Amino acid sequence: MTVSRLASREQSFAERLKMAGPRCSSKVRLIAFIALFVALFATGSATAQVPLLIWTSESLPPLASPAAGHITSNDQLNAYLTSAFSSGSHTVLLFLQDKLSKDDFTVFGGVFGNKQDSAFQNLEAVLQSSSSSVTLPALEWSGSSAVLPLLKDKLGVSPLPVDADTLSELTINASVNNLLLISLPYCTGLQKSCKEVLHINDEIIGKVLSIVKAKNVLYTAVYTGVQPSRVISETSVPNQPVGRSLLQAVVADVSPPIMFNVSGSPCIMLWAQNLNISFTSTSPWLDLATQTPSLAGSLCNQTNSLLVLTYASGFVLSFAMSQRFYPGSARNWFTLDSVQLQSSGQTASFIGSRSIYAPAEYSFHCQSVNSFDQALLVPNNTNQNTSQWRLNFINFQIQGFGLGNGTNFSYASDCAGFFSPGIWMGLVTSLVMLLILVYGLHMIMQLSTMDRFDDPKGPSISVPQSE
Incomplete structure (x- = not known):
C-alpha cells in the first residue's frame, strides 16, 4: 500500500x-x-x-x-x-x-x-x-x-x-x-x-x-x-527492477567484528553488542563498543593469543587466550584465561572461569559475560582496583584460534547449558508419571482370582468353628 x-x-x-x-x-x-x-x-x-x-x-x-x-x-x-x-x-x-x-x-x-x-x-x-x-x-x-x-x-x-x-x-x-x-x-x-x-x-x-x-x-x-533509541538505516538496492514486492527486508546497521590479522590472515576475532565498564558499583556504565580501538600490541601463535584494544579515551582492554591438548577428549580446547583493563595508570585484572572455553576450532559466545552477577570473570584479588571495577559484556563472542582464511566466526560454543531448568522440570515430571504408571501396571498384574467359589446348587461351604 x-x-x-x-x-x-x-x-x-x-x-x-x-x-x-x-x-x-x-x-x-x-x-x-x-x-x-x-x-x-x-x-x-x-x-x-x-x-x-x-x-x-x-x-x-x-x-x-x-x-x-x-x-x-x-x-x-x-x-x-x-x-x-x-x-x-x-x-x-x-x-x-x-x-x-x-x-x-x-x-x-x-x-x-x-x-x-x-x-x-x-x-x-x-x-x-x-x-x-x-x-x-x-x-x-x-x-x-x-x-x-x-x-x-x-x-x-x-x-x-x-x-x-x-x-x-x-x-x-x-x-x-x-x-x-x-x-x-x-x-x-x-x-x-x-x-x-x-x-x-x-x-x-x-x-x-x-x-x-x-x-x-x-x-x-x-x-x-x-x-532516537532505534535508528534504521536506509539500504539502497542498485540494479533492481522497480515494482511490487511481497516481502521487503530492512537491514539495521551492525558494526563489523574486531579482527586482528597476521600476514594478511585473520588470527583473532571479537564482537560484542556492548563492552560496558564501570569503576564503582554506583558510577555510570561506559560502553567501549561505540569507539574504534587500535590493535597495537596484539599477537597470536599456535598456543597463545592476546588481543589488545587501545581506545582514544585512554582505556586499554586486553583478552588473553590459550589452547592446549586434552587427552580425555582427544582434541584441542581454547580458554579465555584473563581480561585486563587499564586506565590512568591503574590496572584491574579478571580471571576467566572454567566456563569460558570451547574447542580450538570453535568460537565462544555468551549473552552476558560479567564480573558481578553469576560472574564468568572472577576478580583477581591480588589487585586492589579489581574489587571496585566492573565489566559487563553483552552478546559477547570471541575466537582466538582456528580462523584460517575465513572472515566469519566458526561454529559457536554457547555458555548456556543444553539442559535448561524447564527441560529438567519436564524430565523429572515425566519420570514421576512413568513411575506411577509402572506401579499401577504392577498392581494390576498382581491381582488374582479366588481358587474356590460358593455354588448355590451344591452343598454350602462349612467353616468349622472351634469352641
Whole structure:
C-alpha cells in the first residue's frame, strides 16, 4: 500500500471522527487517536527521527495532522513554536528523555493489549484529559536535539534543571517565562528492562504534573528525546527492477567484528553488542563498543593469543587466550584465561572461569559475560582496583584460534547449558508419571482370582468353628 493511499485513508478516518461530533465518547476518541498515532508510526521513513508530544492546560494553535510517513522538519517546528509562544508568559515543562523512538510507544504502550499493562498510563491519561495537544510522530533529528535550543530562543530564558523533589519546593513566577527541564533516563539493558524504566519515567511525569497543578500554574508540557533509541538505516538496492514486492527486508546497521590479522590472515576475532565498564558499583556504565580501538600490541601463535584494544579515551582492554591438548577428549580446547583493563595508570585484572572455553576450532559466545552477577570473570584479588571495577559484556563472542582464511566466526560454543531448568522440570515430571504408571501396571498384574467359589446348587461351604 502506497503512502498516498494510507494518507487518504487516515484523512477519511479523521473526517468520519469529526462527523461523529458529541456522539463520540471521550474513550472512543482516545482509542481512535491512538490508532491513528500507531498508523503514522507504522509508515515512518527509515531515517533518524524522534517523536514529540505537546499538551497544555491552556490552548495551543491548531496544527493539521501530518500525513503518513511525513517527517516534521526543524523549520516547521520552529514556525509552530513561534505561533504558540508569540504572546504572553508561559511556563514550559520539557521532559527530555535520553533516548526515545516511536517504536517505544508501540512496543511498550497498551495499544495492542491491556491498557493496564502500558508503560505510559499517566501520559495516555493526560493526553485524554488535556484541553489541547499536538503529536508529531516523526521529528527530524540530525545528530543532536533541536527542541531545547528552540525553546530557549522562543522563551528567552535558560532552562532550569529540576526534579519532582526540588519542584515541590520551587516558587514559580507565572508572570514571566519559565523553562523547567526534567531529564529522564533510558534503559541500558543492564539492571532494568526498558519497560520498567519507561514506567518509572511515566510516574515521574505524572508526579511533576500533579505538583504543577497543585501550584495552580498554567503550563505547556513537551515530551521528546535527546536522540532516537532505534535508528534504521536506509539500504539502497542498485540494479533492481522497480515494482511490487511481497516481502521487503530492512537491514539495521551492525558494526563489523574486531579482527586482528597476521600476514594478511585473520588470527583473532571479537564482537560484542556492548563492552560496558564501570569503576564503582554506583558510577555510570561506559560502553567501549561505540569507539574504534587500535590493535597495537596484539599477537597470536599456535598456543597463545592476546588481543589488545587501545581506545582514544585512554582505556586499554586486553583478552588473553590459550589452547592446549586434552587427552580425555582427544582434541584441542581454547580458554579465555584473563581480561585486563587499564586506565590512568591503574590496572584491574579478571580471571576467566572454567566456563569460558570451547574447542580450538570453535568460537565462544555468551549473552552476558560479567564480573558481578553469576560472574564468568572472577576478580583477581591480588589487585586492589579489581574489587571496585566492573565489566559487563553483552552478546559477547570471541575466537582466538582456528580462523584460517575465513572472515566469519566458526561454529559457536554457547555458555548456556543444553539442559535448561524447564527441560529438567519436564524430565523429572515425566519420570514421576512413568513411575506411577509402572506401579499401577504392577498392581494390576498382581491381582488374582479366588481358587474356590460358593455354588448355590451344591452343598454350602462349612467353616468349622472351634469352641
